[in-house]
Amino acid sequence: PCESVDSMPWFGMDIGGTLCKLVYFEPKDITRDEADAEVETLKNIRRYLTKNSAYGKTGHRDTHLQMNNVSIRGRRGTLHFIRFPTSEMGNFLALAKSKGMANLVTTVCATGGGAFKFEDNFKKEVNMNLAKFDELDSLIRGMLYIETTNPRECYYWSNPTDDSKCQKVPYDFSEPYPFLLVNIGSGVSILAVYGSENYKRISGTSLGGGTFLGLCCLLTGCNTFEEAIELATGGDNTTVDKLVKDIYGGGYGRFGLPGDLVASSFGQMNSKDRRNTVTKEDLARATLVTITNNIGSIARMCAGNEKIERVVFVGNFLRVNPIAMKLLAYAMDYWSKGTLKALFLEHEGYFGAVGCLLQFNG
Numbered sequence: 001p002c003e004s005v006d007s008m009p010w011f012g013m014d015i016g017g018t019l020c021k022l023v024y025f026e027p028k029d030i031t032r033d034e035a036d037a038e039v040e041t042l043k044n045i046r047r048y049l050t051k052n053s054a055y056g057k058t059g060h061r062d063t064h065l066q067m068n069n070v071s072i073r074g075r076r077g078t079l080h081f082i083r084f085p086t087s088e089m090g091n092f093l094a095l096a097k098s099k100g101m102a103n104l105v106t107t108v109c110a111t112g113g114g115a116f117k118f119e120d121n122f123k124k125e126v127n128m129n130l131a132k133f134d135e136l137d138s139l140i141r142g143m144l145y146i147e148t149t150n151p152r153e154c155y156y157w158s159n160p161t162d163d164s165k166c167q168k169v170p171y172d173f174s175e176p177y178p179f180l181l182v183n184i185g186s187g188v189s190i191l192a193v194y195g196s197e198n199y200k201r202i203s204g205t206s207l208g209g210g211t212f213l214g215l216c217c218l219l220t221g222c223n224t225f226e227e228a229i230e231l232a233t234g235g236d237n238t239t240v241d242k243l244v245k246d247i248y249g250g251g252y253g254r255f256g257l258p259g260d261l262v263a264s265s266f267g268q269m270n271s272k273d274r275r276n277t278v279t280k281e282d283l284a285r286a287t288l289v290t291i292t293n294n295i296g297s298i299a300r301m302c303a304g305n306e307k308i309e310r311v312v313f314v315g316n317f318l319r320v321n322p323i324a325m326k327l328l329a330y331a332m333d334y335w336s337k338g339t340l341k342a343l344f345l346e347h348e349g350y351f352g353a354v355g356c357l358l359q360f361n362g
């Protein structure tokens with residue numbers, strides 16, 4: 001449990017391989033006495049965090065995810081969701097210091113690999129201790145809390161292959177167990193969840209969001225995730241991949257493989273002529289499709305082995321990424337002949353940080 005259980009401010013931090021997620025609880029039920037007793041620094045920090053949606057060059061508050069009037073440990077308030085690249089940790093610590101945070105906060109609840117990697121930096125640079133929590137415990141705790149608190153958290157994609165009909169549909173996840181939880185961050189973890197305290201990590205793959213972004217930067221010269229997604233949106237993977245019909249001239253009917261199915265990801269790129277005509281957009285799209293379908297295929301095998309029918313996909317790889325979500329939705333449905341359902345959550349990448357904040361409860 002956290003030392004600074006009662007002292008504000010309340011933060012939960014998930015320091016991942018690519019992004020650092022920070023969840024901040026802003027109390028809205030402050031009494032007159034509390035307000036009088038509150039130190040100026042704390043007021044300043046609150047003002048700074050809640051007034052801005054950009055912090056420095058690289059920090060962002062996801063205002064569309066903000067949750068008002070939530071209850072945590074008997075207090076009412078607002079949850080704010082902030083992220084910045086983990087590579088900017090040095091600047092973050094400098095900022096925290098300049099805002100007087102170092103004098104105010106002695107312990108921060110943290111999870112993710114960075115809670116270990118940066119522990120010394122927190123201590124040396126801002127004299128803060130990290131109360132460390134396991135990232136998978138935090139992920140599940142955070143997701144269950146947000147899912148039950150926000151009535152519109154969980155959804156699925158209907159008609160994922162038909163752009164004119166495809167839409168987000170709310171899903172009632174009030175009876176969640178069992179479900180498969182696929183966390184697509186820099187890498188991928190797959191958990192089978194049977195109850196709030198009962199889960200196991202059954203698989204994972206190193207071909208994750210970090211792989212998509214890394215390969216995309218190499219192949220297209222892009223520099224950000226947003227750029228990579230934008231390129232992919234305007235691209236066509238069928239100029240890059242070899243499809244079943246490129247090999248068979250049509251479908252492989254005997255085993256039910258349609259002609260438009262990818263038989264070999266990037267399978268056209270051995271041809272010099274094809275390499276000369278392919279666009280950056282096509283390469284970005286093919287990278288996105290390759291990584292996404294591979295994750296979908298592993299998730300499907302895991303679901304089959306565990307005899308679980310609902311698969312919840314989370315992680316920041318899904319941020320601003322409807323292409324990947326629709327592909328996953330389609331792949332789950334198609335390859336399971338309709339028995340598996342792909343589900344998604346609005347606060348996609350923030351559950352670890354939320355769960356960490358909640359562990360204040362001890």
Ligand code: ADP
Pocket residue numbers: 015016017018019020112184185186187208209210211212213225226315316317318319349
């Ligand atoms: P981690 O905890 O490993 O950092 P996340 O769940 O935060 O994992 O997801 C990181 C992945 O999210 C990246 O590999 C990338 O694919 C994607 N992503 C989404 N938004 C961004 C962004 N602004 N910057 C970098 N990667 C992003």
